[in-house]
Amino acid sequence: MQIITPGIRLVPEAVLANNAALFRTIPETPSHADSSLHRVVIVGGGAGGLELATRLGRKFGKRRLSVTLVDRNRIHVWKPLLHEVASGALSASNDAVEYIAHASRHHYRYRIGEVVGIDRTRRQVFVAPSFDDDGRQIIPPRVLGYDTLVLAVGSVSNDFSTPGAARHAIALDTADQAARFNKRMIDACLRANAQYEQLSPGQLHCVIVGAGATGVELAAELHKSMREIASHNLDNIDFERLIRITIVEAGPRILPALPEHLARASARLLVDLGVQIRCGTKVTEVTEDGVRLGEKLFVPAELVVWSAGIKAPDFLKKLDGLETDRINRLVVDETLQTKGDENVFAIGDCASCVLPNEDNPLPPRAQTAHQQADHLVKVIAARLKGRAAPTFHYRDYGSLVSLADYGSFGNLIGGLRIEGLLARLMYRSLYKLHCKAVHGTLKTALDTIAGMLARHTKPRVKLH
Template sequence: MWIPDPSLHHIVIAGGGAAGLELATKLGDTLGRGKQAQITLVERNRTHIWKPHLHEVAAGTMDVGRDAVDYLAQASDHHFRYRIGEMTGLNRADREIYLAASYDAEGQEVTPARAVPYDTLVIAVGSTGNDFGTPGVNEFAISLDTQEQAVRFHQRLVNRFIRAHAQPEPVRPGQLHVTIIGAGATGTELAAELHRTTRHVVAYGLDRIDPDRDLKITLVEAAERILPAVPARVAKGAAQLLEGLGIDVRTSARVVQVRPDGVALADGDFIPSELVVWAAGVKAPDFLKNIDGLETSRNNQLVVTPTLQTTSDQNIFAIGDCAFLINPSDNKPVPPRAQAAHQQASHVVAQIRRRLTGRPLDPFRYRDFGSLVSLGEYSTVGNLMGFVRGRGLFIEGYFARLMYRSLYKMHQTALHGWWRVMLDTVARRLTRRTEPRVKLH
């Protein structure tokens, strides 16, 4: 078992998503570089993809092999340690977390099950899809919680197109239909992205497929409108664009079963579809529920105090999608958004430094800067907060797209710094002209 340096305060971060990786990088660049503490990031994946971009991986407009951040390289560059493994348990008395064994693609064990000691623990394990007990979801639908799921959906999509082109009989009903269940940001953005990329796939020589006749995308939402968590004006603009593209948008539609050949709705209707994406809700991982006495919400999130420490143990922080905190400004839970994860990671960096010097911690205050929804190359819509007190500024089109892209640049800058991000942006613009417009494998 690996034993950390006992002379240094050991900070363990469980989860390498947006919040966890940004926190590990910033702590490594400060406390780790200065030998003031030892930082360890625990994550079951080898590489990191910004979660708001998983719909692009699924649609084929982002290549994981090119855009992913390698944890080992990031750790080496920024003075923290990366240990592969998925957190499965916690021992607060001994201050240890338990990791499951990891395996390669052939089923060979890479690392054994083991325990990692900590002095301060930050849990940032993110969220997973919530199927609400709907029959058939686990068997016949794909969620987009991880890069593996997004890659698997894209490969399945391309294979279905190649199979349909090669088969002697005509394309059957539902064979090339995609039903997306859940019209939040992920589902809505995926619908628009797929409308474009599926036509690019067909254009690469699959001329036996007629996009207007054989392809169909259906977006299903149980609420009265799509994008229920964003302002109504933003949702209306997105709905109008999707419907103008010919995407079948169904609201107030509750799914009761997912089958191999399609989706059954509560009103008795059936949507033929052999490709189904479940994006209808999120919850924290099941292993967090009542983990070693920590308080959790009904969605398995760890309930935290205003300082982002768990209510039962001040040595444990929780940030990102797996943390539950009521925001005092609006008396609502802090939403599971990338901007919240970014703000919490930045806040905890300062609080851990205060903690190591014995100073009291400051409370976290979430600032909502608005919502942006990318509809691929067609448009971007959203609202920005903070320009006029109590009101948001509705934006769309090119300016909104620039703002959306700037969110990812902020994440990249937190990981790599401005200089490297600028060089990478120039390099991608040059190489884009020599690559296919959509990933074909």
């Protein structure tokens, strides 16, 4: 029997069950022609994993290390911008990094596939086979050997087993999911404009479950994008009156992980835009027609986005005995080394790192993954010299929220508050810093100029 994930791949149940006996019959795939090189395998090509692979490849990839990046996707899109892909403000095809080409330019190897287990005794990683949309195998199951293993698989949305959430709501964990929501949003606008009968309850309404940064920023982007779409000759419907966006948050306020003044300023702006905010309200069910709040209230909606809570991927819970926390994150020490294995490290959202004199794990932010990737370069350099791994030190550079073109707010080091154009420029600079780490200064500058020119020749939002 096979488990089917529509439009992506077919994976045998035996593989998903982490059948170590099956993989022990498969010969190990050589990582490099020079078997004397120290083998670094990085699982996950998100912000932290891709930056780490790039830095190691540039620094050591030609002579001292064999660097391999494993990811089930073929492209990378910076996760903090997925809400812009969903709204159509950003095209994933234009801003994505193609792993195959990038690996060739930066002296590391890319292997497509989904990691389903490891053998810590043999120091091996098990990679499931890859299939095309028709179920034909592209790449067989493989076994990759490592000397240093870095797990950087990020996080996924946590629907807390809410009935109907997995089936009827769309998460924004991947570029594919964001693009699927974008298409559904455009189709909703086209359908409403073309139909003769009156709009049904909930039509052109969107409910966003979760008021973290993703949910709040998505609400503003959707307010802008849906009206932009409507301006392209979709004049049979009063979109200004009929488009409705609702944010539902179980906690007492939006942006619970950020300073309160950022939450207040963002809430005021969203309310002025007509976005409805429901805090202190729990979603009890998601249906085809909307969401149920508590026991009595039902909010009809054609589009539902789930952005409430995160967890690390489930396969980490059974990763050959490595310790995890309640949301599947790998427990690491102050060097980012997993508990009980000096050869396995974890960074980013999938790592639960509580530093000395701190009570809580580091926040799941892009700046955390960026700093941890920088630190792992130092750790691996120390391992090559036979030295002890250095201790990781985290520095919080503040928080920024950008609500489309309507406003931006920030809280920087020392409590400095900024807003308006300065805050927006700093928000965009975070992405440019990521691009610089991945592509280098010259390509980042050229891509920025090309993007500025393209704004004058292309629609402001993606329309297909």
